[in-house]
Amino acid sequence: MGKLNVFNFISLDGYYKDANNGINWHQHGQEEAEFSAKNLEYDSILLFGRITYEMMASWWPSQNAINAMPGVANGMNRAEKIVCSNTLQHAYWQNTRIMSRDIVAQIAELKKTSPKDITILGSGNLSAQLAEAGLINTYQIMIDPVAIGKGTSIFSGIKGQLNLKLTDTRSFKSGTVLLSYEAL
Numbered sequence: 001m002g003k004l005n006v007f008n009f010i011s012l013d014g015y016y017k018d019a020n021n022g023i024n025w026h027q028h029g030q031e032e033a034e035f036s037a038k039n040l041e042y043d044s045i046l047l048f049g050r051i052t053y054e055m056m057a058s059w060w061p062s063q064n065a066i067n068a069m070p071g072v073a074n075g076m077n078r079a080e081k082i083v084c085s086n087t088l089q090h091a092y093w094q095n096t097r098i099m100s101r102d103i104v105a106q107i108a109e110l111k112k113t114s115p116k117d118i119t120i121l122g123s124g125n126l127s128a129q130l131a132e133a134g135l136i137n138t139y140q141i142m143i144d145p146v147a148i149g150k151g152t153s154i155f156s157g158i159k160g161q162l163n164l165k166l167t168d169t170r171s172f173k174s175g176t177v178l179l180s181y182e183a184l
Contacts, residue, residue, distance in 0.1 A: 002114040004107065004135050005044070006127050008154055009142040009176075015151025016124055021051075023122075025148050029174040032142070033069045040075025045116050047107075049123035050085035056121070057093035080116070084126055104133045111135065128157030136183050139164060145175035 009026050010016045017023055028036070048056060059065050060076040081096040084103045091098050099106055107130060110118065120127050120136075130136050141154065155162065164181035171177050 003117045003137040005119045005138045007140045011148045013147040016154045017152050019150035031172045037071030044119040046079045046081045047120045048083045049126040052122035053083035139181040141179045143177045
């Protein structure tokens with residue numbers, strides 16, 4: 001039985017994307033890239049909403065991504081990926097399949113039957129939907145030392161209170177902090 005995890009980065013003022021839906025403010029240093037590459041070695045299934053999928057699929061297979069962060073690019077390109085979308089017709093990034101319609105029921109079934117953990121990257125709307133259904137086991141939130149003023153909160157769309165237990169912290173030389181939580 002697999003666990004469902006969320007990994008997302010946010011600004012110091014709590015936004016995972018800026019007012020223009022961008023993430024250019026996020027700065028991944030060498031230490032963070034090594035952390036990400038190591039996490040990709042665990043062979044989790046990567047889960048995306050359509051918008052995040054399209055952004056990731058346009059970057060990670062590119063030569064620029066491979067040159068900039070070879071370990072992360074290799075892990076992202078090699079990983080099994082699922083994109084949740086009712087509108088996407090074709091998944092062009094290698095090892096990707098599309099999941100549509102009743103995503104909550106399908107993810108609940110995948111958690112029961114998969115020996116692999118599932119990791120949601122970004123994908124705020126999808127994370128909120130699965131959190132509301134009580135399917136998320138853990139959250140890893142990487143806080144960048146930057147305030148962007150406006151944007152979309154990481155927990156935007158959650159209707160009820162979400163109680164979490166802090167299980168680990170890690171500081172990076174860049175000033176970025178990783179907080180790990182377990183859903184209660």
